[in-house]
Amino acid sequence: MRVTQYIVKRLLSTIPVLLVVSVFVFLLVHLAPGDPAITILGPDATVEQIEQLRVELGLDAPLYQQYVSWMSGVLKGDMGESVFAKRPVLDLILQHLGPSFSLAVLSLAVAILIAVPLGILAARKRGSLADQMFMSLSVLGISVPHFVLGLLLISLFTVRLGWLPIGYKPPSSGLLVHLQYLLMPAITLGVGLAALIARMTRASMIETLSMHFIKTAKAKGLRERAVVYKHALRHAFIPVLTVIGQSFGLVLSGALVAETIFNIPGMGQLIFNSMQRRDFLVIQGLILFVTFLYVLINLIVDLLYCVIDPRVRLDRK
Numbered sequence: 001m002r003v004t005q006y007i008v009k010r011l012l013s014t015i016p017v018l019l020v021v022s023v024f025v026f027l028l029v030h031l032a033p034g035d036p037a038i039t040i041l042g043p044d045a046t047v048e049q050i051e052q053l054r055v056e057l058g059l060d061a062p063l064y065q066q067y068v069s070w071m072s073g074v075l076k077g078d079m080g081e082s083v084f085a086k087r088p089v090l091d092l093i094l095q096h097l098g099p100s101f102s103l104a105v106l107s108l109a110v111a112i113l114i115a116v117p118l119g120i121l122a123a124r125k126r127g128s129l130a131d132q133m134f135m136s137l138s139v140l141g142i143s144v145p146h147f148v149l150g151l152l153l154i155s156l157f158t159v160r161l162g163w164l165p166i167g168y169k170p171p172s173s174g175l176l177v178h179l180q181y182l183l184m185p186a187i188t189l190g191v192g193l194a195a196l197i198a199r200m201t202r203a204s205m206i207e208t209l210s211m212h213f214i215k216t217a218k219a220k221g222l223r224e225r226a227v228v229y230k231h232a233l234r235h236a237f238i239p240v241l242t243v244i245g246q247s248f249g250l251v252l253s254g255a256l257v258a259e260t261i262f263n264i265p266g267m268g269q270l271i272f273n274s275m276q277r278r279d280f281l282v283i284q285g286l287i288l289f290v291t292f293l294y295v296l297i298n299l300i301v302d303l304l305y306c307v308i309d310p311r312v313r314l315d316r317k
Contacts, residue, residue, distance in 0.1 A: 007299065014295045018288065022074070025287045026067050029280045039278040040083055057083065070284065079285035084277050089285040092270065099168055100266035103189070103258070104251040106182050108244065110190030111197055116240070118194075119201025120228065126206055134198070141195030150188040150261040157184060168264045185262040189255055193247045200243045204236035211235075237308055245301035249294045 037053040038045065054060050058069060073080060079089035122134040157164040169181045208214065209232055217227045256268030267286065274282040 007303075010295075010299050010302070014292070017295065018291060021291045022071060022284075022288055023067070025284050026070065027063070029283055030063060030066070036083070036278045036280055070281075074285075074288065079288075080281035082274075082279055082282050084279050085282075089282050092282060093267070093285060093289050096265060096267045096270040098170070099264050100252055100255060100259070100268065102171070102178070103182055103185055103255060103264060103266060104248055106179065106186035107189040107193060107251050107255075108248050110186050111193035111247070112244065114190070114194040115197035116201055119198040119240075120205055120233065122198070122202040123205035123209060124228065131202075134202070138195040138199050141191050144191070146188055146192065146257040147261060149191060150185065150258060153184045153188060154261070166262055168262070182264075185255075185258045185264060188258050188261075189251055193251070196247065197240060197243055201236070201240050204239050205232060208232045208236040234308060238305055241301055241304055241308065245297050249297045252290075252293060252297075 037050045037057065037059060041049055041053060051060075058066055061069075070080065077090065079093075081088055082092055085092060118134055122131045125131050153164075154166060158166055164184050165181055166184070167181055169177050171178045205228075209228075214227060214232055217231050218224075222231075252267070255264075255266060256272055258264070259266045259268040260272070267290075270282070271286055273279075274286065
């Protein structure tokens with residue numbers, strides 16, 4: 001019952017956040033230089049055509065009326081219609097959400113498989129050559145731009161070896177085919193995430209391994225593996241989980257470079273194309289939708305805290 005109450009409380013607390021974001025995004029889009037009607041019709045359009053389109057889009061009304069009309073539709077699940085695609089904004093977002101979600105999940109899986117073992121090893125070997133090598137590699141992983149790593153992977157695995165294809169295939173094409181197309185972009189994004197997560201894992205493990213309950217466990221004669229993976233890692237994983245949750249939201253909403261290089265029709269490409277075309281309804285809907293995703297991811301991370309560490313209680317928050 002407490003879990004249900006906590007979830008409802010957190011969801012209700014997101015309403016003011018979404019309202020503030022909606023006002024900010026609405027004003028930012030509508031007060032930006034340029035007229036959406038001229039962008040849609042082109043520079044050769046007549047004044048009468050531009051005015052007619054402004055009336056059709058509701059751009060002739062005062063800003064507060066436009067905002068109220070838009071938010072009324074959002075609360076009913078209607079974010080409007082794209083002026084270029086001639087489709088509901090929510091349908092466009094959901095269509096592009098699938099590729100971005102698959103890429104985010106696989107990228108995070110690659111990052112965790114690399115980062116957590118290396119972070120634990122570096123913490124156990126603190127100050128050693130292995131630790132110094134890890135620190136150097138993590139800095140390199142954070143520093144290398146996505147487009148550089150992506151082009152290198154394409155050059156090696158596609159052009160020279162011919163092992164992996166470029167593009168995107170939906171899950172309906174088969175799970176193995178789907179993963180094969182997503183592997184290179186997932187590695188491209190996962191390397192940078194792995195460096196960040198590994199550094200957090202190392203720092204958190206170093207702090208945990210110096211705590212008294214770890215020393216007590218060692219004094220009782222427990223094996224080193226049991227002390228590290230059963231006791232220390234569970235305690236140290238909470239800050240790591242926070243970074244993982246934030247990384248998932250970041251990849252889900254902002255993997256524009258990787259999606260462009262590997263031709264993946266995700267949310268990053270949709271944001272970029274909508275900004276180029278000044279498709280303001282799509283931009284507003286996307287940012288509001290991404291904000292809600294971030295809130296939802298943070299809620300899931302909070303609930304996972306209780307699973308990892310039973311000392312964390314929801315009724316204390």
